[in-house]
Amino acid sequence: MNALEARGVRVTLGGATILDGVDLTVAAGEWVAVIGPNGAGKSTMLRAVGGLLPAAGAISIFGTSTGRLSRRQRARLVATVAQSPVVPAGMAVLDYVLLGRTPYVPPLGRESTADLAAAREVLTRLDLHRFARRELATLSGGERQRVFLARALAQGAPLLLLDEPTTALDIGHQQEVLDLVDGLRRDRGLTVLATMHDLSIAGEYADRMVLLAGGRVAASGTPREVLTEELLATHYGARVRVIEGDH
Numbered sequence: 001m002n003a004l005e006a007r008g009v010r011v012t013l014g015g016a017t018i019l020d021g022v023d024l025t026v027a028a029g030e031w032v033a034v035i036g037p038n039g040a041g042k043s044t045m046l047r048a049v050g051g052l053l054p055a056a057g058a059i060s061i062f063g064t065s066t067g068r069l070s071r072r073q074r075a076r077l078v079a080t081v082a083q084s085p086v087v088p089a090g091m092a093v094l095d096y097v098l099l100g101r102t103p104y105v106p107p108l109g110r111e112s113t114a115d116l117a118a119a120r121e122v123l124t125r126l127d128l129h130r131f132a133r134r135e136l137a138t139l140s141g142g143e144r145q146r147v148f149l150a151r152a153l154a155q156g157a158p159l160l161l162l163d164e165p166t167t168a169l170d171i172g173h174q175q176e177v178l179d180l181v182d183g184l185r186r187d188r189g190l191t192v193l194a195t196m197h198d199l200s201i202a203g204e205y206a207d208r209m210v211l212l213a214g215g216r217v218a219a220s221g222t223p224r225e226v227l228t229e230e231l232l233a234t235h236y237g238a239r240v241r242v243i244e245g246d247h
């Protein structure tokens, strides 16, 4: 079964056409990277899939059209980590992760034992349990990114949307976060759709890539098929080193 099938997705913002008929299929268990130059519409595509902005076209998640899902049902199927999530002032890590369980109710001690257990289990899985009572704002960039992931995982959704999950992390922490996501994909059968900035890193982790340019799909396929000198020169206007060897 496909985790995601999007057909002819069209988004208009402030009178401008941002996505102009994007098709995107992600099989269950796959990691698909959305790449493309700044302003191509990558974040907008993720927001459309995540139900965070209105989009025309057809979007199905695990076989169900999103038009037939309530917000709550959709949240059980798809979880999003934004590019730079807001860090609420004064909020402890555990309370932040609990937002994944009770998104519409601030966790004011009203969370159920089951929600608390789920949040704690995710914190342990991501090696964050020792930070449970720490204020989120005091964590380092890499630790914080793991907490953002933890909130999404606590939601329990099988499709994870990550918008540039490693922006502002050094190479070691980038790999740490992406290895963690890859491990979760294997252990929990998660499906990953991620916008990725660094093309060589994207090529290492993704099964397939979709290159967006000007709100349309310019190319899609394996990293080897998409990361060609010609495509990158055309769409990034830069000389970029392409992947060597077998992928």
Ligand code: ADP
Residues within 6 Å of the ligand: 013, 014, 016, 018, 036, 037, 038, 039, 040, 041, 042, 043, 044, 045
């Ligand atoms: P990417 O993530 O690929 O860098 P985005 O999806 O963030 O691109 O943005 C795509 C285009 O849509 C950009 O030109 C951006 O300025 C525009 N855009 C994004 N949000 C809005 C908005 N709310 N109103 C008008 N234009 C927007």
Ligand code: MG
Residues within 6 Å of the ligand: 038, 039
């Ligand atoms: Mg951008």
Ligand code: MG
Residues within 6 Å of the ligand: 042, 043, 044, 083, 163, 195
């Ligand atoms: Mg973006």
